[in-house]
Structure formats: C-alpha cells, structure tokens
Amino acid sequence: MTRVDDTTELAPAEESVPADAVVGATGPPETQPPVRVLGIRHHGPGSARAVVAALTAHDPDVVLIEGPPEGDALVPWVARGLEPPVALLSYVVGDPTRAAYWPFAVFSPEWQAMAWAVEHRREVRFMDLPAAVTLAPRRAVAQEALPEDAPIRTPDAPGDGDPAIAPDLAYENADPDPPSEREQVRTDPIAVLARTAGYDDPERWWDDVVETRHGIDPFDAITEAMAELRRYAPPPRSHAEQVEEDRREAQMRTVLRAATRDRDRVAVVCGAWHAPALTGKLPPASHDAKLLRGLPKAKVATTWVPWTHSRLAAASGYGAGITSPGWYQHLFDATDEVVARWFTEVARVLRRHDLPVSSAHAIEATRLAEALAVMRGRPVAGLDEVQEAALAVMCDGSEPVLAFVTNDLVVGERLGSVPGDAPLVPLDADLRAQARSLRLPVAPEPKDLVLDLRKDNDRGKSRLLHRLRILDIPWGRQMAISGTGTFKEGWRVQWHPEFAVAIVVASGYGTTVESAATACLAADPGSLAEITSRIEKALLADLPDALPPLLAALDQRAAHEADIAQLMEALPALVRSQRYGSVRGTDTTSLEAVATGMLARVVAGLPAAVGGLAPDAAAELRPHLDAVSATIGLLSDEARSLWLGGIRKVLQRADVPGLLGGRLTRTLLDAGQIETAEARGALGRALSHGPSVIERAAFAEGFLAGSALLLIHDRAILSLVDAWLAELAADDFLEVLPVLRRALGAYNQPERRALAERISALDREAEPEEVEADLPLEDLAEALATVRLLLGGGTGGGTWAGHAGGGGTGERGTAASRLSEGGNNEGGTAASVTGGGVTGG
C-alpha cells in the first residue's frame, strides 16, 4: 500500500496506484480524470492542514469548493490584501436585509484551499447553489417572519446540514434549542464520530486519529465513514430540508461534471457530509438537471467583508459556528506540545491582566490537564481539560479570571480586514439607495437643511442622519435652529471620503443602516447614563428593535444602583421618553414596564433613603420627589398607587425630615389619598411636636409650598398655621421666617391676594369649626398681622388694602416691601421685619 505523503514527488506515484487502493471510491482513474473528494469539517484546523497536504499531493488543475459560485470572481482578492477572518457576503441588490455570509478563518479548510490554489495559480470554482437561488424570495418570505436577535440577518434557510456556513444563521437564531444529535449528524458529522469515540472536542479527535497517524490520507476513510453515517442517519426535520439538501448536492455534482469535462485533475473541498454524494459513479446528469430546473433567482451582489473571531463563535448568535476559534487557531499553529504551548499562552494572558502566574503554574496545569484526560480515558487533553486545569491551577478556581482566558485566548478576538478597493459592501449600497430615495445628495460640499418632522420625507432624512451618527458616520451634524416647535431639526450635511472606512467597519454590524445601527446600539451598553442616552438615540433614530436589549440592561443597572436619588433622577426622563416615543409612533409598552419596575425599586428604597436625612440632603431630595410625583400620572394607575403607598410607608417613620414629611403629606392630600382632616392632624402634630422649631417650620414649608389653594380654601389649616405662628417666641420666629418666606414667596399674585382676603376674614369672623373653637383668636392678632405681612408684599384689595394703603407701599407696607425686596437677603431683612411686625400689630 502506497502512502500519500505530503510531498509533491509522491503525487505521480499515487496516480499510478490502483484506484481502490488509495483513492477508494473516487472512481476508476484510468477512464476518468482523477477526482479527489476531500470531505472536511468546516472551520476544522485539522481538516485544513490535511487539505493542504492532500492538494499538494494531488496537484489538481481546478479546486472546487463548497460555496456560492458568485464568489468565483472574488477569489483573486485572497492574494490582494484579504486578512482572515473574512466572509463572503451575498446580498439581494436593492434589499440588503436579505444576505448570506460564508465566513472563513485562517484555519478554515476552504480558506486554505483557496490560498493554495491562488498561490499555485490554479483555478477555484465554488460549487454550491448560487446565492441568487438561496436568497430568492420564495425562501425569504418564510424567513422574514422568524424572530431575529442577531445583528446579522440572513434570509436563507439551512435545510442542508451545513450550518458552519452562514446561510443557516437566521434559522439557527429562530431555534432556541441547541442542535440535537439528530441534527448534528448533518451539521457536524465529524463531531458525532468524535463523540462516538469518546471525545468532547472533535478537533482533538481529528488530531489523535488522523494527524498522529502520519502518512495516511484521511479523506477516503472519512468518506467511507460518512457513507455509513448517511445510510443510518435520521431524515432531516422536514421535507423542505431534504429537497434543499438534494438540490445542493445536485448542483455540486453538476459543477463537478463540468470540471471533469474540461480539466484533467480535480479536487473537491466540501463538508464531509456531502463527500459520499460526490464520490464514485455519479448519477446521470439529467437527474440533477431536473432537480435544479426552474429555481427562482434573485439579483445578488457578492463581496468580501471583514469578520471577527467572536462572530465565528456561537456566543454572538452565529448559532452553528464554533465556540473556540482561538483554540482552533492554536491547534492550527502549534505543531507539537499542544497543551504545554497553550498553557504558556494562558500564563501570558493572565500576566497581561496583572495576575501573578509563573512557569511553575503552567507546568502544573499541563500535568493536571493530562491527568484529567487519562482519567476520562482520552488519549489527549482537549479544550475541556485545558480549561478545567487552567481554572484549578492558574485561576484559583475563579470563573471571572478564567473569563479572561476564554475571551482573550479561547475565542481570541481577531478582526479581519478587507482592502478598501474591494467591491461595495451592502451597507454602503443601502446608505446610497436611501440617500437617493430621500433626495439627499452625497456631496462633499456642506449643505444646511431644516427638516420638518411632520413631513414623511424630512422625517426619513432625520432618521437616516440619526442612524448614521449612531454608526459613527457623522454625515450630518445637528445645528441649532431659530424658531420654536419640536417638529423642526437643523442639520448640516457634508460627505467626507473617509466615511468609506467607517462604513466598512460598521458593515460588521449589519447589512442595512437600520440593522447595523440597531446592533451597534445594543452592543455593550455601559453605564446607566449611557443607557438612557442610547434609549433616547434609539427613539430619535426610530430603532424600536434596539429598545429591548437596552431596557434589559437598564433594568439590570437599576437593580444594582444603590442611590435612590439617581434612580429618581432617571425615572422622569424615562417616563417622558415613553411619551416622546409614542409621539413618533414607537411601541413603548416595554419602556413603561421598565419604568414601573424602576419605580418599585425607588419605592422599596425610599424609606431608608429618606429616614434621618440632614436638612441639606432633604432639600436636595425634595425636587426629585416632586419630579416623580409629577410624572407618575403618565404611568398606570397601579404605578400611581404603588408610589402613593410607598409615601405612606415613609410617613410612618419617625425620622422623616420635616421638609420631606410636609411635602409628602401634601402629595398624599393632593392625590386624594388622605382626608383633609388627616392632613390637618398631621400638620397640627408636626407644628406642635416637631423636634425643633426649624424642623416644624420645614414641615410647614414642605406642606405649604406649591399652591396657595389649600390655605385659601381650608380655613382650618390656615388657622392652624396662624395659631402656630402667633405662639412662636420672638427668637424662634426670627429663625422660622426665612423658611416660611421660601414656602409662601412662590405663590402668585392672585393667590396672595386671595389668601390675604381669607386672613382678614379669619380676623373678623369667629370660627364655626370646633377645632378652632378653643383657640384664643383674640391673641392671634399680632401673628396674623405678621402673616399678612409675609403674604402681603404688594397685594392690594379687600380689607387689607384699606389698612395697608394699597400698592404695598403704604406706611404698614414699609416692612412688607422690605421683606419682598429682601428676598436675596432674607436674614437681615427679616430681623427688622419681625420687630416691625410684632410691635406694629
């Protein structure tokens, strides 16, 4: 038996060997041009190495690769500055949302085959169904309905058992269940073989079974194994999938037949699952032609786009991808001592994160990984073993530390690059198409626009410019415009050539401006402030799909935010965003749900946050409380009762600062949650038993601030305040005055006037209500006069006007006018006022 070594000299020898000795089922070589079918594992480094060796040995004239034939013309770029990971991308012209990707890493066998062919100046033909067919509308319609959460949309359905290649992406996203064994037979048959042999890591199985047995060409054995597997494999999930698979293989055979007609030596690189279908005596061409007849086609464009390792990984929603591109890269690069070299890398990564890891750790980790492999009956340590050993030895059992290793090494982020002169990426095409339909010129000269958001076209322009800003393509800069009205927006648009680079970078997020901007907003949201600003951007740019992930992040941040004030600050904005969104026709129910959740957190933390606050801190908190109370009406009734219930709970505490106690009592009263009598009682208690005179005044301030209507219409409360003021000692009054001035000074003119009338009426009439019956009203005159003074400050009318001489500048008005003028110098003025007030009365 002749071995096929990876030397070119041996290649002719192989040819002369009888077909069934080495080439196996590839057909009689004497009568047909020799065809080598290399059944590979997509993204399998072991396969990649073996493919290069096999190609070198077979030396074909043409290499047929599983992939869309639209890519044929793009192969030369492999030598012109493409750096993997990159992906072949096909999209429907005029509708880039429908696109399919075929990603390649350095260690992808397909990439290695292309690189070999380009280097040796051999032809490459892709042999899968054209993207024009897979992207044709017949499938797209069915796919549009599927939920999608990945940035990348591809409308193609899988069906074929080849999800390592991206057309299956949309399908995989739609299916939350991990692929079962039954499906994996199709998607990754080599992994099934490996698991049968007791390996978790198919690449290690390949290493162990295929690579270490030097000199034996693995591909015929693989083809035979696959033939067996296909014979006993369960059928695909649906008839449509079976049809799809049949069509793909028919297409592959058609391309293969054509290649054997016009070329002498042919190599085929395809997923292992398909290898048996392309081996041996092919069925008649007419059979395949029938399968392929009349398939609908879409007009597609194809190009190269940069890809990343993390997008090869399953973690980002590339459901059928590989989870450990970095590990595969290592397996592809490392020639010997795979485990020891890996741990040296792990040590380097950990040191880069300032974790003390020595060579001794690497040695011990290697030993442990190997011991684990032995214990599990595996000949070599796989990714599982190295990760567990790294965790136990090098990371002190800490999962977060291991995450460094996983991110930096196992996934091993890498960004591919595509030269700038490669064909247009779909994002660019979409951008230009939108600009054209919106009549927005892509020109280097600056141009100013004033958009009226009530017009569809202008709203479209605003949306596009906002979305591009999210993508870091600042085509338009927002300008301040004169005039009022929230429906106007000013922009200056100016196109810079360097946007081309930004567009290529952004094209990693998606194929259309909308999908890319959505994905960009949803990626890695950052702090609470950043999230709220992104929510705002999402509403401005009309990207409703970006909201759910942002809201989820917001909810999470809110949960861990200990500062109630911060939450209260964020809440009104959020509630308003909800209103704002609804103006633009965005569905904001989820926003409301998050706002309600946030309110619940505020309510839960409120008692502890309010209790025992110093006066300064209480004053800082008050506007937040008011803001929440003011916006709460925009939420549901349930939210309102939650908030008011929370306030009641706060008020049960003994250590609520006077200002907030008064404010919250008033809030409850205004909301109709408590009876006037109850509020009156609370005020009475606070004014009579408050801890200090200043606290009592603060309660009054909180209670009375805002609107004078209460004082005007509730005689009892007015009397209460009146009585309290009258009983104050001179010194205390001095202290209290600025506080009261603050509370009452905000009333507007008519309110003050009305209030003054009430006070004078109070003066004249005996109180009919029993609460006031006991009060020595006659003794209150002085205090009442002071109250008048406080409230007066220029009010005229009623009885009071007669006394004061009108206009607030009469003889009694002197003190009053000083008071009102002295708003910025309350302390000093108040002293003189008090004196004047007390004696004057």
Added chain:
Amino acid sequence: MTELMRPHAEQEHADELAALVRVDDRPRPPSWRLSPWAVVTYVLGGTLDDGTVITPKYVGSRRLVETAVATLATDRALLLLGVPGTAKSWLSEHLAAAISGSSTLLVQGTAGTPEEAVRYGWNYARLIAEGPSRAALVPSPVMVAMETGGIARIEELTRMPSDVQDALITVLSEKSLPIPELGSEVQATRGFNVIATANDRDRGVNELSSALRRRFNTVVLPVPATAEEEVRIVTRRVAELGRSLELPPADGAEAEIRRVVTVFRELRRGVTEDGKTSLKIPSGTLSTAEAISVVTNGLALASHFGDGVLRAGDVAAGIVGSVVKDPVADATLWQEYLETVVRERRDWKDFYRAARDEDR
C-alpha cells in the same frame, strides 16, 4: 443500627468501598486504595458491573469531582473553596475515605490552631524523663499522613493564623517535615496529600500567602446548578433531619420547598429564574444549608403550632430572617424583591401576604 451519633464516611459506606475495591481493575496511584475512576464513582454514585449500587454522596458537577481527584492523583494539594453550606467538608471527608481509607486525619483550622497541629508536639513527661526522642514526639495528623502515605484533611484553612498555615509550605513543596530537635526529618511516603477547605465568603480572615496558594489546585464548589437539583437536595436532607428530630411529616412541603429554593436562588444569583429582572444580592450567603433549615423550621412550626400543612406563613419568617441580615441594605432589597418579583407572581399571593405581614 449503630449507636454512634455520626459514623465516619469509611464506616458508613464500608460495604460500598469494599465492592469498589473488588471490581476496580484500573491502575491506582501509589498508596491509593482505589483508582481515580473508582473514587469518582464512589463520590457521584453509580451501579457497578457486579450489580452493587453506589449511592451518590455529592450531587453536583462531575467535572469538578474529576478535577479534584485528578489533582490529588498528580500529588498537588487540593483546596476546596465555596460559600458555607456547599458541602466542602462533606466532599473532603468522602474523598479521603475513598482514597486512603481513612477520613480521620483531620486538623480543624481555628484562630487558636497551634503549629503543633500541623507539625508535631511533645509528650512533656516523656521529654523530661527521657530527653528528646521519637518516642516522646507526638505527631500531628499531617505527620501521620506523611508517614503512612494517606490523606490529611485541613478544615477551614483560612481561619488558621498565617504562621501556622505557612508551616505547610515545606510539607507540600519538599514533601518532608524536618524535626530539628532530633536532627532528623519525616519524608512523605508516596500517596500523601492534603485536602484543605476554605470559605470564600470570609476569604479575608487569613488570606493564604501566595507561596502556599501556589501549592494548591483550587476547586470552587458552586451552589447547586439547577433549581431541580437544589430542590432534590433540600427535600432529601429535610426528610433525613425530620426523621432524626422526630417531626411528623407535613403535607404540601413540596411546593413550599420549591418556593424557598426559588427565592434563595434568585437572590443569590441576583436575577430572577426567567432572567427578566435583576436583583440586588443580599449580604447573607443564602446557602442550600440555610434553605434546609428554613424548611425544617417551617415544618416544626406547621406540625407543632399549625394544622400540619406547611404553608407560606410557616416559611416566610425563616426566609426573611435568612435574607435580611443587614437591617438597612438587606431590608431594602427584600422590599424591592417583594414588590418587583413576588407581587407579580399570581400563584405567590399567599407568600406575598405572609412576607408583608412578617415585615410589619
């Protein structure tokens, strides 16, 4: 039944160990009574070829147990870390029993553990009468393990004073224990190893020096991975405890156990089981062991003071007590949890009411 209150692992499971020794034909590391594979089987349970059923001692990840056993087989010391109540000592006892047939070479780490507990002490009467000699020397469990090639267990390693911890460095790196008084040393027989446990909640007590830390492979024992697993553990332990405390079995326990476990898991992980709502994490550990005691407590309440049916009210007090350790921060987060999560669950109304009553 034995009169012993609590037999050692090797006593209680002597027949299982004997059965494993009989069928185990895999290679054994020096001085090991079982192969690593058999040790893993002993800990995790299974059925042997001869039909013997091995009960599971530890319910949890096979990978962790495998890592632990492989560590001991590579003669590195093993450090089991975890919050209280994650069966660290339990696992350490069973590993020692399975590997060296004895789980009794035990050093309990406390703030007062002296160096003698790790190295050796003296029989002073003899020392004075005969002068320093091997006969007057009182070996520590660690020293005995070195001489016999067994497993020494050190409980709560981080509670020991640092200087006592560091006495282990020579033992672990040189595998020898010098006795300067006699001008000799004890060199470890092959098979000697150390299993230490430490609580990573109070890691700061006496943090291991990096020199010592380097001698250990660390395995972190997690809280149970799934709610099902935890419910199973709680149910089983509650039943066992209930028997020994002679509590009559109560009805409706299943649903309440599930609820207690759900509350504990959600607060511990800081997110609800459906992953929709994030939560603050309380200062307490909320271990499975605590869940067990909440349920046992509730059972006692239900059977002695209630109608024999375990109800939300019986466990609510226990849950609040376990969660609210810090009166301000924990009380706030418990309120948040009640209002944002519990209130929303339609079939949890009884629990919501009970918990709110508890709050007043």
